[in-house]
Amino acid sequence: MIRTPEALIPYIVALAAFLAGLAWHLADSIPHIGQTIVSGQIAVGGPFHLVDQDGTARSDQDFREHWMLIYFGYTHCPDVCPLTLTLMASVIDKLGTRAFQVTPIFITVDPARDTPKVMKDYVASFGKSFVGLTGDAKSIAIIEKEYRVAAIRHPLPGGDYAMDHSSTIYLIDPHGRFVMDYDDSTKPEDIAADIAKRF
Numbered sequence: 001m002i003r004t005p006e007a008l009i010p011y012i013v014a015l016a017a018f019l020a021g022l023a024w025h026l027a028d029s030i031p032h033i034g035q036t037i038v039s040g041q042i043a044v045g046g047p048f049h050l051v052d053q054d055g056t057a058r059s060d061q062d063f064r065e066h067w068m069l070i071y072f073g074y075t076h077c078p079d080v081c082p083l084t085l086t087l088m089a090s091v092i093d094k095l096g097t098r099a100f101q102v103t104p105i106f107i108t109v110d111p112a113r114d115t116p117k118v119m120k121d122y123v124a125s126f127g128k129s130f131v132g133l134t135g136d137a138k139s140i141a142i143i144e145k146e147y148r149v150a151a152i153r154h155p156l157p158g159g160d161y162a163m164d165h166s167s168t169i170y171l172i173d174p175h176g177r178f179v180m181d182y183d184d185s186t187k188p189e190d191i192a193a194d195i196a197k198r199f
Contacts, residue, residue, distance in 0.1 A: 070105045073165060109142045
C-alpha cells in the first residue's frame with residue numbers, strides 16, 4: 001500500500017520528537033555538551049624590553065619580585081594622564097607599609113617626544129617609586145599590542161599633535177601575569193584594598 005506524503009506527516013513528527021528527546025538525554029548525560037567552557041587566562045601583558053627614566057635598559061624580568069601597577073600615556077597629555085598618575089600615587093600611599101611590594105609604572109605611547117630625560121622629570125612629580133619607561137617606536141608598538149592598548153596620533157593646528165589613547169590601569173603579579181584592570185575613575189582606596197587582599 002502506497003502512502004501519500006500527507007499520511008507520512010504523523011510519523012515524521014513522531015520521529016522528530018524521538019530525536020529531540022534523545023538529544024536532550026545526551027546533553028544531560030555527556031559532560032560539557034551544551035555548555036560553554038571557560039578556562040585559561042586573559043591574554044593581556046607579556047615580555048618587554050624598554051628604557052627607564054635613567055636611561056637604563058629594563059625588561060619585565062626586572063620586576064618579577066614586585067607587583068606592577070601599569071599605565072600607558074604620554075607626558076604632553078593635558079588631563080587624563082596626570083590625573084591617573086595622581087590616582088596611582090594615592091593608591092601607593094594608601095597601601096602604607098605594603099607599598100614597597102608594588103611598583104607603579106608609566107609607559108609612554110609617544111616615544112618620539114618622551115625621551116628618558118623627559119620621562120624622568122615627569123614621573124618624579126608623582127613619587128619616588130614611579131618608573132617611567134620609553135623606547136623606540138617598534139618596542140612601544142609591541143608592548144601596546146601585548147596590553148591591548150589603543151594609541152593614535154591626532155594632528156593639531158600648527159603642526160603639533162596629541163595622542164588619543166585608551167586609559168586603563170593594569171595590575172600584574174610578581175610572576176608577570178595579568179591579574180586585574182582598573183578604570184581611572186575608581187577610588188584609590190578601592191584599588192588599594194583590592195591589591196592588598198591579593199598579597
